[in-house]
Structures are given as structure tokens and as C-alpha cells.
Amino acid sequence: MIQRTIFTAIGLSAVAVAAQAQTSMPFALDWRFEGPSAPYFVAIQEGYFADAGLEVEITAGQGSLDAIPKVATGAFPIGFADINSLIKFLDQNPDAPVIGAMMVYDKPPFAIVGRRSLGVEEPLDLEGRTLGAPPPDGAFAQWPIFVAETGIDASTVTIEPVGFPTREPSLAEGTVDAVTGFSFTSFLNTSRLGVPEDDISVILMADHGVDLYGNVIIVNTDFAEANPDSVSAFLEAVAKGVIDTIADPAAAVEAIMPFNPAMDVELELRRLELALRDNIVTDWVLANGMGTIDVDRFANSIEQIRLTYEYQNEPDASMFFTDAFLPEGGFPLE
Numbered sequence: 001m002i003q004r005t006i007f008t009a010i011g012l013s014a015v016a017v018a019a020q021a022q023t024s025m026p027f028a029l030d031w032r033f034e035g036p037s038a039p040y041f042v043a044i045q046e047g048y049f050a051d052a053g054l055e056v057e058i059t060a061g062q063g064s065l066d067a068i069p070k071v072a073t074g075a076f077p078i079g080f081a082d083i084n085s086l087i088k089f090l091d092q093n094p095d096a097p098v099i100g101a102m103m104v105y106d107k108p109p110f111a112i113v114g115r116r117s118l119g120v121e122e123p124l125d126l127e128g129r130t131l132g133a134p135p136p137d138g139a140f141a142q143w144p145i146f147v148a149e150t151g152i153d154a155s156t157v158t159i160e161p162v163g164f165p166t167r168e169p170s171l172a173e174g175t176v177d178a179v180t181g182f183s184f185t186s187f188l189n190t191s192r193l194g195v196p197e198d199d200i201s202v203i204l205m206a207d208h209g210v211d212l213y214g215n216v217i218i219v220n221t222d223f224a225e226a227n228p229d230s231v232s233a234f235l236e237a238v239a240k241g242v243i244d245t246i247a248d249p250a251a252a253v254e255a256i257m258p259f260n261p262a263m264d265v266e267l268e269l270r271r272l273e274l275a276l277r278d279n280i281v282t283d284w285v286l287a288n289g290m291g292t293i294d295v296d297r298f299a300n301s302i303e304q305i306r307l308t309y310e311y312q313n314e315p316d317a318s319m320f321f322t323d324a325f326l327p328e329g330g331f332p333l334e
Helices: 035-045 067-072 083-092 140-150 164-173 183-192 221-226 228-247 249-254 265-280 283-288 295-307
Strands: 078-082 098-103 110-115 130-133 158-161 178-182 200-204 215-220
Touching (some): 035 228, 035 249, 035 265, 067 078, 067 083, 067 098, 067 215, 078 083, 083 215, 083 295, 110 164, 110 183, 140 295, 164 178, 164 183, 178 183, 183 200, 183 265, 215 221, 215 228, 221 228, 228 249, 228 265, 249 265
Parallel strands (some): 130 158, 130 178
Antiparallel strands (some): 078 215, 098 215, 110 178, 110 200
């Protein structure tokens, strides 16, 4: 574990929180109210936040970067963001009061999504083929790491810039052999365009040497130092929401409906199930608890980022993540 001395004065007991007046903790989400956000709405529906003395309102975001400045400026005390983006943000803004406090996506959804009928099932199958990639895509940003770890001869791969709206249609039409994207999003989008699911291959970069973590709950450190029990209570309530979501994904998706009545329930249930399987409930999490990180893997992920980003300062892992608000060993999911 990363040293808990980052917040040496912080007590971790959340027992007293519920007895106090409710603490307002607006939560900045990374994206729209979709299936993978179900645990937070379950925590509202089941009263886990309220029982912990917390008043939580969830605000939708516009991408994995969106919550970082919101939390760093103190506009929100807590949020949900991509930890790799957080690392770069803190490298450029080392005094910003924001840190990761609970890992949610043990494996990021960065993926190559291809079609078996076009010959793409494994990383090396990409050689000699065309890869559709939106230039600002978060998964495409990891392409150099993926290439280095898999030994792909990138000179043989034709990168075809595509827009987000045309990415999966290009794959469905066969004008590209594979695309970069988030695993659950590109898979479902391609399937809904009529491509048989057994023809769709999902190559999760995390399964092929990319040690990056995914989205993490981030906190404003000024708020956390003043309200340590509230932060711990928030994370515990989220963990309860995750456990309920694993037990009954369909009911968890229904908890989102009051906040997104136009939601396609069937689609978001599939999206949630894929996120649980591939990103949240991994073998490592089942063995080691949810919320924590593997220190050696995290150190290697920081080094892998050097392939896509030039650090302004020598990175210090303790700037990016703390387990000070988690129980020892994280939250058990079984």
C-alpha cells in the first residue's frame, strides 16, 4: 500500500458521521447517467449515503477529464475521473489539492475492438490492417504503450482517423478492420449496428501488458483533511452500492431511472454487466479487495505513461493516490 502518512492526522472511523448533521458532498461524475454509474444511484436509493450523514447529489460530466478541475478548484469535494489524466494534471499542477482515493476501474476500458470475420482476434492480427481511431480518443492515446507491450510492428498498421460518430459504423461497414475505444461502448455500439456479437472481438489493453489503471474516485485534499470521516463514509457507501449492483445488476440500473427517464434500460444493463466483468470485478479485486491498488503495478503504469507523455517533474506516486480513507485491505466484494 502507498503510505498512509499522507494524511497522518486522519481518523478512519466513520461511525460518528451518521450522528452528525448531514454533510453536503456533491459528486462530479465523469459522464452521463449510464449503466456503469449504477452503484452511486443505488447508494442514494438504499440510503447508504444518508445513513452515513451525507447529502449527495450526482452531477453528470463530459468526459474522463471533466471532474479533475472541478474537484481541484473545490467546486466539488469529490468526483470520478481517469487516474492517468489525474497523473498528468498533477504533474502540470503539483500544488493542486486533489488526489485519487478509491480505485473503481481496476482495469481501464481502453480496448481495440475488431471483427473476427476481418481477421482481428489478437493484437498481432492488427499488422497489415487498418485501425480506425478518433485522434482525441482515450484508448488511442495508449496505442504506443500497447504497441511496445505486444510487439506489434506499428509500421504495418494503417491508422485511419475517424470521428466518434463514424467509428463503429466504419467497423460495421468493414472500411476499417478494428477501432480503438472503450470496451463496453464500442462493443455495444457495433452490435447495435447489426454486427453479430460472436463476430466482435474485444482486445482489452489491460490484458496485454498495459498496466494503467482506470477511473478512480478523487477527492479535494483540503476538504478531505477537514472532513476525513465524511470521505471514508462516502467510499464505504459506494462500496455497498457496488456490492448490491453485483448482486442484482437489473435492479441497480432501475435505480438510475428517476435521474434519466429516457434511458434505454436494456442497453445500459448490458453496458453495466460488461463494465462489472471487465473493469470492476477483476480477479485481483476479488483477491485483494476493491478500492486499493497494487503498488508495483501502479509504479510501472507511471513509467508506461512516459511513452505517451513527457513529465515536467519526476513523478511521485504518493501525489496521485492514497489509501488513507479505505479500510485495510480495501472493501471485500465476496
